[in-house]
Amino acid sequence: MTNHKTVTVLAVLGLLFLWVPIVAIAANAFNGDKLLLEWGGFTTRWLHQTLRDAEFRTDLRNSFVCAVVVAALSVAVAFTAAVGRRGLRSGRLDRADDSLVLLRMVMPEVVVVMSIFLITRLLEIELGWALVVASQVVYCSAYAFLIINARMSQLSDVYENAARDLGARPHVVFARVTVPLMVPSILVAFLMTFTFSMDDVVSPTFLGGPDVTTLPTLIMGMIRHGVTADVNAVALLAMVFSLVPLFAALTLTGVRNLGAVGTDKRG
Amino acid sequence: MTTSEPLLTLEGVTKQYASASAPTLVDLDLTLDRGEFFSLIGSSGCGKTTTLKLVSGLEQPTSGRIVLDGVDISRVPSHKRPVHTVFQNYALFPHMSVADNIAFGLKQADVPRRSIRGKVDEAVEMVGLQASTHAKPGELSGGMQQRVALARALVLEPKILLLDEPLGALDLQLRHQMQMALKEIQRATGVTFLYVTHDQEEAFTMSDRIGFMHAGELVQVAPPTQMYHQPGNARVADFVGTANTFPVLSKDDATVVAEHFKLPAAEVAQVPDAAGTAAPDGWVVVVRPESLRVLGPASPRPCVCLEGTVADLSFKGSYTSVKVTLPSGDLVANADLRTATGLALGEPVRLGFDAQDAWVCPAVPAA
Numbered sequence: 110m111t112n113h114k115t116v117t118v119l120a121v122l123g124l125l126f127l128w129v130p131i132v133a134i135a136a137n138a139f140n141g142d143k144l145l146l147e148w149g150g151f152t153t154r155w156l157h158q159t160l161r162d163a164e165f166r167t168d169l170r171n172s173f174v175c176a177v178v179v180a181a182l183s184v185a186v187a188f189t190a191a192v193g194r195r196g197l198r199s200g201r202l203d204r205a206d207d208s209l210v211l212l213r214m215v216m217p218e219v220v221v222v223m224s225i226f227l228i229t230r231l232l233e234i235e236l237g238w239a240l241v242v243a244s245q246v247v248y249c250s251a252y253a254f255l256i257i258n259a260r261m262s263q264l265s266d267v268y269e270n271a272a273r274d275l276g277a278r279p280h281v282v283f284a285r286v287t288v289p290l291m292v293p294s295i296l297v298a299f300l301m302t303f304t305f306s307m308d309d310v311v312s313p314t315f316l317g318g319p320d321v322t323t324l325p326t327l328i329m330g331m332i333r334h335g336v337t338a339d340v341n342a343v344a345l346l347a348m349v350f351s352l353v354p355l356f357a358a359l360t361l362t363g364v365r366n367l368g369a370v371g372t373d374k375r376g
Numbered sequence: 377m378t379t380s381e382p383l384l385t386l387e388g389v390t391k392q393y394a395s396a397s398a399p400t401l402v403d404l405d406l407t408l409d410r411g412e413f414f415s416l417i418g419s420s421g422c423g424k425t426t427t428l429k430l431v432s433g434l435e436q437p438t439s440g441r442i443v444l445d446g447v448d449i450s451r452v453p454s455h456k457r458p459v460h461t462v463f464q465n466y467a468l469f470p471h472m473s474v475a476d477n478i479a480f481g482l483k484q485a486d487v488p489r490r491s492i493r494g495k496v497d498e499a500v501e502m503v504g505l506q507a508s509t510h511a512k513p514g515e516l517s518g519g520m521q522q523r524v525a526l527a528r529a530l531v532l533e534p535k536i537l538l539l540d541e542p543l544g545a546l547d548l549q550l551r552h553q554m555q556m557a558l559k560e561i562q563r564a565t566g567v568t569f570l571y572v573t574h575d576q577e578e579a580f581t582m583s584d585r586i587g588f589m590h591a592g593e594l595v596q597v598a599p600p601t602q603m604y605h606q607p608g609n610a611r612v613a614d615f616v617g618t619a620n621t622f623p624v625l626s627k628d629d630a631t632v633v634a635e636h637f638k639l640p641a642a643e644v645a646q647v648p649d650a651a652g653t654a655a656p657d658g659w660v661v662v663v664r665p666e667s668l669r670v671l672g673p674a675s676p677r678p679c680v681c682l683e684g685t686v687a688d689l690s691f692k693g694s695y696t697s698v699k700v701t702l703p704s705g706d707l708v709a710n711a712d713l714r715t716a717t718g719l720a721l722g723e724p725v726r727l728g729f730d731a732q733d734a735w736v737c738p739a740v741p742a743a
Contacts, residue, residue: 274460281484
């Protein structure tokens with residue numbers, strides 16, 4: 110029984126740690142007292158102000174477009190790699206590929222980004238969006254590969270064999286059977302890499318140069334001048350704008366159970 | 377029924393998988409007649425599914441020829457063969473409705489859109505699934521999925537329909553229903569069926585002819601009754617039903633001698649051309665349980681009489697299976713219910729059979 114209690118207490122503490130700050134941000138975004146010293150009454154002033162703010166709107170759009178591009182590229186790279194891996198007999202080559210994928214995930218982002226930064230200085234490559242996107246794709250595609258390859262390796266060839274047997278040419282088998290069966294995992298990989306890119310601070314800071322600003326860099330910059338109610342409003346909006354597409358995508362595609370990704374959902 | 381016009385011929389087909397040490401199929405010769413229901417049976421790993429894959433084109437033979445309707449299709453890719461398959465676990469596309477699954481092959485064949493509708497409707501009606509055309513496979517029961525798989529392949533009017541253990545996942549009652557349904561559909565459509573199963577009863581129920589495979593070789597091809605009563609060797613005898621086997625000690629033109637009895641060679645049925653048949657492991661006498669009678673005191677004395685003790689009685693409904701222990705081993709006899717009531721465990725019992733109910737065929741090395 111005591112065990113039970115300890116687990117419950119720990120669980121509650123854990124949930125509090127996760128949710129209290131988020132609730133606090135949401136609450137303070139509506140706080141009338143700008144310096145957040147006390148509850149200054151309910152107001153939507155900060156939200157209105159933020160939504161009208163040109164810098165916020167530009168940075169939000171920048172982050173969103175960048176995240177979509179990164180997610181699309183990562184998924185494309187990962188899907189192509191998974192298709193290629195499927196044709197590979199297990200051996201030294203695919204073990205080497207596994208290590209490379211793992212390396213891209215465990216290597217601290219700061220190290221990867223720093224090394225790219227140093228190379229650009231050496232070769233006098235101009236900093237900017239292209240480098241930000243490229244560096245994010247480097248590690249995002251590794252996560253995407255992990256998700257997509259997990260599904261791909263479980264994908265039994267019976268459906269593809271059935272399609273061939275029914276007279277489908279190889280490219281039709283791929284387009285009408287292989288890809289549709291992979292859609293749930295592709296979607297999850299897309300959403301995950303989208304989120305990774307959306308809240309990345311390191312790449313834009315090092316590789317973006319003076320012209321690149323994103324939502325995370327905006328928030329970082331604001332915090333430097335002190336935490337005020339309008340920072341909370343920006344954070345709340347950032348949260349809303351990254352969660353809405355996620356739930357929209359899940360609802361529209363009918364993928365309700367992320368746990369089912371990678372498994373064969375046949376009855 | 378069959379018109380014994382050859383439709384499919386496998387000539388000396390050998391299949392060696394890169395990963396396997398021994399070939400899966402060895403020099404296989406097989407001919408299927410147009411319109412027949414042919415079953416391949418054998419235990420798992422005997423090569424029956426590989427044979428099916430070679431015919432469908434999902435695998436290529438290492439050597440040998442596959443001729444369909446006069447055309448060598450050995451090197452024709454799967455999607456260009458007029459042969460379609462009902463797979464073991466149905467392999468219905470989970471992301472398409474029943475109607476789309478059935479239409480899939482028609483679209484590949486560039487059938488005009490208007491006639492696709494009609495053909496799909498016809499196929500759905502044939503398998504009785506009018507109510508479920510818009511359902512996804514995951515929403516259907518196993519039996520219904522099986523019907524969709526059947527419709528999806530038959531709608532393409534294949535020259536041969538291949539069926540790979542299609543009823544394996546269904547429960548017994550449904551399996552019996554589907555056996556009848558398959559037989560009817562086969563007769564109605566006249567399509568040649570090549571059916572693979574490890575269930576000999578299933579093969580007996582539906583087939584015109586059966587091929588028994590073992591270790592990549594075709595051991596015997598025969599109609600069901602012949603395979604049951606005149607098995608090609610002891611392994612076939614054992615696979616297609618319960619078999620009491622007695623090793624033959626010696627055999628000449630006059631008598632067949634086993635440990636406990638002698639049979640007049642003229643009365644015993646034997647593998648035709650017995651003299652020319654190789655039997656490196658010797659010969660056995662095969663007697664089916666239904667030919668082995670439990671003898672009462674007043675019973676007429678049959679050709680062969682054996683004495684043992686009752687080791688087990690199992691009630692099977694219309695008869696009782698009696699296991700009898702002899703000094704040389706156990707036998708199984710089917711006793712009618714009245715005879716069985718007179719038997720008790722551990723009591724002595726006399727069994728008998730007639731020479732014409734015995735069958736002599738080559739023995740096989742013990743597994």
